[in-house]
Amino acid sequence: MNLLKSTLKQKLFYFFPVLFCFCLLFGSLVLSGIIILWGITSFFNIDRRNLQSGLSDKNLWLPVLFFVITCVSAAFSINKPEALFSIENKLSFLVLPYFFFCFCWPSHIIKKCLVSFVSGCFFACMYLIARAAVYAINGHPEYFFYTSFSDLIHASYLAMYLVLAISIILIFYSDWFKHRKQYSYISFFFIAVFVITIFLCSSKMGIITLFICLPILIYHKWKSLFNLTNTALLFFGIALMIFFAMKLFPESFNRLDSITSFSPDNIDKTSSESTKVRALIWKQCINIIKENFLFGVTVGDANDALYKAYEQNGLTGALEHRLNAHNQYFQTFIGLGVSGVIIILFLTVGQFIKSLTQKNILLLIFSILIVLNFVVESMLQTSAGTLFFVFFFCLFNLENFKREINFQKPGHEITK
Numbered sequence: 256m257n258l259l260k261s262t263l264k265q266k267l268f269y270f271f272p273v274l275f276c277f278c279l280l281f282g283s284l285v286l287s288g289i290i291i292l293w294g295i296t297s298f299f300n301i302d303r304r305n306l307q308s309g310l311s312d313k314n315l316w317l318p319v320l321f322f323v324i325t326c327v328s329a330a331f332s333i334n335k336p337e338a339l340f341s342i343e344n345k346l347s348f349l350v351l352p353y354f355f356f357c358f359c360w361p362s363h364i365i366k367k368c369l370v371s372f373v374s375g376c377f378f379a380c381m382y383l384i385a386r387a388a389v390y391a392i393n394g395h396p397e398y399f400f401y402t403s404f405s406d407l408i409h410a411s412y413l414a415m416y417l418v419l420a421i422s423i424i425l426i427f428y429s430d431w432f433k434h435r436k437q438y439s440y441i442s443f444f445f446i447a448v449f450v451i452t453i454f455l456c457s458s459k460m461g462i463i464t465l466f467i468c469l470p471i472l473i474y475h476k477w478k479s480l481f482n483l484t485n486t487a488l489l490f491f492g493i494a495l496m497i498f499f500a501m502k503l504f505p506e507s508f509n510r511l512d513s514i515t516s517f518s519p520d521n522i523d524k525t526s527s528e529s530t531k532v533r534a535l536i537w538k539q540c541i542n543i544i545k546e547n548f549l550f551g552v553t554v555g556d557a558n559d560a561l562y563k564a565y566e567q568n569g570l571t572g573a574l575e576h577r578l579n580a581h582n583q584y585f586q587t588f589i590g591l592g593v594s595g596v597i598i599i600l601f602l603t604v605g606q607f608i609k610s611l612t613q614k615n616i617l618l619l620i621f622s623i624l625i626v627l628n629f630v631v632e633s634m635l636q637t638s639a640g641t642l643f644f645v646f647f648f649c650l651f652n653l654e655n656f657k658r659e660i661n662f663q664k665p666g667h668e669i670t671k
């Protein structure tokens with residue numbers, strides 16, 4: 256009877272991360288409830304040895320240290336509501352590392368998490384496409400474009416999720432489902448839906464990261480077949496894909512024109528166009544950082560410092576829309592100072608270097624997505640960005656993840 260209870264408790268504990276992955280695209284309120292229930296079940300599954308081992312893991316302490324620094328900074332903030340929001344939004348830096356590094360993770364649960372994430376992305380895409388189609392039938396085709404299309408989360412984050420989902424399919428599905436031929440067709444269908452959705456999102460960084468990551472994934476998957484001829488065919492195929500994508504999704508590529516035609520000279524300060532306004536904002540960020548290099552202006556007062564700079568320098572477009580730094584490294588530097596940005600660099604650029612040394616292709620793709628999106632978005636100011644980043648940072652840093660993830664034996668566990 257005790258063995259049965261123990262098994263049920265463990266199954267319940269591992270059920271919640273799988274459900275979390277499926278629901279990642281469907282709102283922070285649902286995810287908060289899942290995390291609370293996951294936390295409750297964790298107390299019934301604590302093992303002293305795993306707990307002690309987890310508490311000594313540097314992958315746990317870096318996120319936790321970032322959360323502690325955020326709390327200390329918030330205590331000195333003048334804008335208390337914003338400071339409390341920062342603490343609430345960064346709670347995952349404290350909670351999720353505990354779930355991952357203080358418990359053993361069977362390889363089949365990790366596999367289920369990744370498959371569940373891909374499935375959740377697929378159902379979200381089908382919902383968004385169907386929703387846009389209904390609006391288009393009623394005379395509103397604009398719902399197939401950018402923010403009007405992506406009503407679940409911001410279009411940039413949705414595109415980032417989908418690039419990771421495509422990576423998971425290309426890296427693992429042919430091995431995981433090699434005895435089920437129908438999954439090959441399903442996999443290609445999923446990838447097609449995800450690529451189409453990325454273009455419908457019309458996120459500039461989403462399109463850029465897709466064309467950066469896709470050649471890497473193709474080379475990794477079929478590198479034994481690559482020679483000079485096949486490499487030329489790959490680049491020709493990608494060029495052909497870009498050509499047809501430009502014909503099918505002209506609005507998406509029109510948004511990229513703002514990058515190619517951008518000039519730093521004579522930028523209109525009243526502009527709210529994303530590329531132009533980022534250049535103006537980042538200039539103000541650098542000035543604020545120079546004056547508050549060591550400790551920042553506190554997390555609660557970071558945006559207020561930006562708004563004040565916008566007002567003083569005539570950035571009416573940025574001020575009207577109350578825009579944040581649109582760069583997580585700058586946002587963290589302004590709020591927490593040099594110590595905060597050093598931790599963020601370890602958690603992002605450090606992961607990129609680690610992925611190269613370990614030859615971990617999934618961690619490499621994840622690092623590319625995070626670093627590039629951190630450059631153009633303050634991702635950790637939203638739950639969609641924070642939960643995605645911390646969850647997969649922890650998952651991909653489970654010890655021996657690269658080797659163990661291909662195990663098919665359901666009883667095999669990742670050792671700590």
